[in-house]
Amino acid sequence: MTKRLFDKTLSKTDVEYRMVIPMDSLPRFRIPEGEFSKKVDVFDNNCCRWSFRCSKRKNDPHPKPVLSAGWIKFVKEKGLKEGDQVIFSVSDRDGAEDFNDLVGDSTKADGELRVKIMIANVSRDSRHGGGQFRQLMRYGIQFVRNRILFMVQFFSAID
Template structure:
């Protein structure tokens, strides 16, 4: 089941990934800490370890601050590409997280014309 879908912004591809509002309950519990390691498998079965922190404020927002840029570079992600984030619950092993990316075909065709 998809937890969220997000169109990537400049900040997402250049610095860090901010989860959309309301996603915190779907993540592993932080148990009083401000950071966790979030293990996520991509569509190729590669396991990524993302350092996820919570930004303080009126609405705590989870943010991936480490490991994300390597993911962006390996997938050659750009502004406008879409990320699908899934959580699958297993009664024996607990929650498993998956990430899938879809390239923005409009952007890709525009880039091809420019080249």
């Protein structure tokens, strides 16, 4: 089941340096206790894989989470601009199967192109010797411009 995590209108900082994540959304990224960043893999509407780094400040009562390391390349590739709206959604799923089980779907409704990428399941990660994950978190990013809705989902395995 997918739920909206947060909406954001991209700022100049978001499109030029890093994307600031709302504080109340940080727990959903599940950065391990004692660590300050986590790699998040992204699959866009062309089934291309992107890697972002979700990080927070180390010694601050206000961690100010951001997406960096790969985010700006994604912004440039997708042509995102200041003022574009980004919608993040998250889905928790149990179980795991094949990492390459991607399914693409695009439909037109009332002249609006909707492109979404779904992943069936994720099971393999070289860091874990190919073992299966007990839980999968699926994140989705949507951005809207000129009546075109794009959806990107990114995934993070939880041991």
